[in-house]
Amino acid sequence: MQIYLAAPFFSDEQVDRVARIEAALEANPTVTDFYSPRHHQKTDNPEYTPAWAAEVFRRDVTQVLDADALVVVADFRDDDADSGTAFEAGMAWALKKPIIMVEETDYKTNLMLTESLTAFVNKAEDLATYDFKNYPESKFEGQLF
Structure with a gap:
């Protein structure tokens, strides 16, 4: 089971x-392997250049396409989700991949994220026992906007 961590x-x-x-x-x-983009930011190109951005983008998109499921962190800053994470979650939903959302804060969460998820957990540690073979469903618990 290949998991992408957005x-x-x-x-x-x-x-x-x-x-x-x-x-x-x-x-x-139940997890065979996972891909965490934070460990894959290096390229042969200088950081934050167009060539670097293109390579990181292609690599991450390929990993989303190859993943069996996504774990998405709905971490908000100034009442808005991280745009890269939201993009990856949207890709996963369009590709009909299971989405397991982690939200440990008490911020209001955008309904586009909460309605796309398969399961919701409110502690990172709960993912150690989540069944990534059967994807038991659970609804978002929190405030919406």
Whole structure:
């Protein structure tokens, strides 16, 4: 089972959350492998150049296409989701891939994200026992906008 981890990793809090999710996925016996974009930002091109951006974009899109499911972190900053994460979640939904959303904060969450998910968990550590073979469904619990 190949999982794509769609998550922002721009602050210490976000990096900590992603690291805890990565540890949970590593511990999960129903996960064969996972791809976390934060570990795949290097290219032969200088960071933040058009060539670097094109390579990272192609790599991440290919990984979304190849994934069996996505774990999406609905981490909000200034009442808005990370645009890259939202893009990846939209791709997954259009491709009919299961989406497991993690939301540990109490921010209001956009209904486009909450209505696209297969399952919702509110603690990163819960992903260590989630059944990625059968994808049990659960609804979002929180405030919507």
